[in-house]
Amino acid sequence: MKETNPTFQDVYNFYEDYVFNKVANELGNEYEDDPGFMADVACVALNKLPCKYIRHHVDMAFYLTPEEYTEMESKIAKVVEDAVVFVKSHKRG
16 A cells, blocks of 8 residues: 555544444453454444545534534434444354
């Protein structure tokens, strides 16, 4: 894979931090010995959310109403919950 152009190093999906934190906070104790499970859950969850690429959190947070933020939190909770079920049902071994 080619090295990333420095111009784009600050670009990331707004949902990543939120999903990673949700997964870590909800599953960290139960699955601390299986980080692959948590990574799989995060991948499945992120694939169910729309892409919202930004450079700085303030770019997105500044434009969200409290209602929109609450809706995003609800979506994140739902997709993480669904992702746990999906990954558990497809886990090998």
